Amino acid sequence: MLFSIFAILTVAGAVAAMSFRxxxxxxxxxxxxxxxxxxxxxxxxxxxxxxxxxxVYVGAVAILIVFAVLLTRDDGTAPRSILSSSWKExxxxxLLVFGVLAWTISRSLVxxxxxxxxxxxxxxxEIGNALMQRFALPLEIVGALLTVAMIGAVTIAVxxxxxxx
Amino acid sequence: xxxxxxxxxxxxxLFAVGLAGALVRRSxxxxxxxxxxxxxxxxxxxxxxxxxxxxxxxxxxMMFVIFSIGVAAAEAAVGLALIIFLYRNxxxxxxxxxxxxxx
Numbered sequence: 328m329l330f331s332i333f334a335i336l337t338v339a340g341a342v343a344a345m346s347f348r349x350x351x352x353x354x355x356x357x358x359x360x361x362x363x364x365x366x367x368x369x370x371x372x373x374x375x376x377x378x379x380x381x382x383v384y385v386g387a388v389a390i391l392i393v394f395a396v397l398l399t400r401d402d403g404t405a406p407r408s409i410l411s412s413s414w415k416e417x418x419x420x421x422l423l424v425f426g427v428l429a430w431t432i433s434r435s436l437v438x439x440x441x442x443x444x445x446x447x448x449x450x451x452x453e454i455g456n457a458l459m460q461r462f463a464l465p466l467e468i469v470g471a472l473l474t475v476a477m478i479g480a481v482t483i484a485v486x487x488x489x490x491x492x
Numbered sequence: 493x494x495x496x497x498x499x500x501x502x503x504x505x506l507f508a509v510g511l512a513g514a515l516v517r518r519s520x521x522x523x524x525x526x527x528x529x530x531x532x533x534x535x536x537x538x539x540x541x542x543x544x545x546x547x548x549x550x551x552x553x554m555m556f557v558i559f560s561i562g563v564a565a566a567e568a569a570v571g572l573a574l575i576i577f578l579y580r581n582x583x584x585x586x587x588x589x590x591x592x593x594x595x
Contacts, residue, residue, distance in 0.1 A: 330498060331498075334498070334502045337502065337506065338502070338505050338506065338509070341506055341509045341510070341529055342509055344513070344525060344529075345509055345510075345512060345513035345516075345517065345522070345525075345526065345529075350519060350521055350522070353522065353525065354525070357525055357528075357529075360506075360529070360532075361532070364506075364532055364535075364536060367499075367502070367536065368536075368539055371499070371539055371540065371543045372543060373539050373542070373543070373554055373557075375554070375558070376535075376539060376554055376557050376558065376561075379558065379561055380535075380561065383561050383562075383564075383565055384528075384532070384561075387565060388528065388564075388565060388568050391568055391569065391572055392521065392524070392525065392568070392572065394572075395521055395572040395575055395576060396521055398576055398579070399521070399575060399576060399579040399585045408518070409517060409518060409519070410516055410517065410518060411515075411516060411517060411518040411587065411588055412518075412588050413515075414515075414516045417512070417515035417516045418512070418515075418516060420511075420515060421508055421511050421512045421515060421516070422508075424507070424508060424511055425504060425505070425507075425508035428504035428507065428508070429501065429504055432497060432500045432501055432504060449551065449554070453551065454551065454554070457551045457555060458555070458558075462555050462559075465555075465559055466559075469559050469562045469563065472562070472563065472566055473562060473565070473566050476566035476567075476569055476570050477566075477569065479570055479573070480569045480570050480572075480573035481573075483570070483573040483574060483576075483577050484573040484576045484577060486580070
C-alpha cells in the first residue's frame, strides 16, 4: 500500500519534470521524484542508499541543475515548441522500449510472486566493512574518478577569455 | 504490492519517462535530467534484486548502487559543465540549433 503511494508520487514527479515548460519547475518536480525514490529505498530496507539518495540527488544534483538552468537563460528567440524536431520518431522508440520492458516483466517468473520476508537491517558497520575490504578497489577508483571529473568540469566550464586578459 | 514485479514495473515506467524526456524535449538540460532519471531506474532495479535475491547478506546490489550514485554525480557535473560551455559559445541550449557538425 505504502509502496503504491510512493510509486505513484515518483512517477507523477518524473512525468511533471519532463512536461513543464519552465525548467526551474521541472527541477522542482524532479526533486520530488528523487525523494519518492528515496522513500521506496527506505521501504525496501536499504537505509544507507535511501539517505545517500536524498543527500546526493535531492541535495547536490538538483542544486547543480538549478545553477545550470540559471546560468543558461535563453536569449529572446525562444522556440515556439518545447518538443524537438524528431519527436514523433522518438515517441515511437520510447513506446517500443517500454513495451518490450513491460512484456518481459509480465512474462518472467517473478510476476505475481509475493514479497518475501524483510531481511534484518543492514548495519552501517557491515557496509563499512564491505567498502573497506571486499570493495576497497572500486571505492578507490570512484574516488579517483570523482577527482578527475571535478577537475575536468572546472577545466571545461572556466572562461578562457577572461583568464587571458 | 511491495513485490519484485512492482519494483521492476516502476523502474520500467521511470526508464521510459526518462527516455522520453531525453529524446523528445529540445532543451539540453532536460536531456541531462532524463539521463539522471534512467540511471535512477537502473538503481531501483539493483536494490529490488538485492532485496528479493538469494544472497542479501553479500550486499552486492547495494554496493553497486552506492558506486553508481557516485558515478552519476560525476556525470552530472561534467554534463552541466559541457552545457554551460555550449551556451557560452552558441548562446543557446536548444539541441536543434546545435547542428554545426551535421553532415
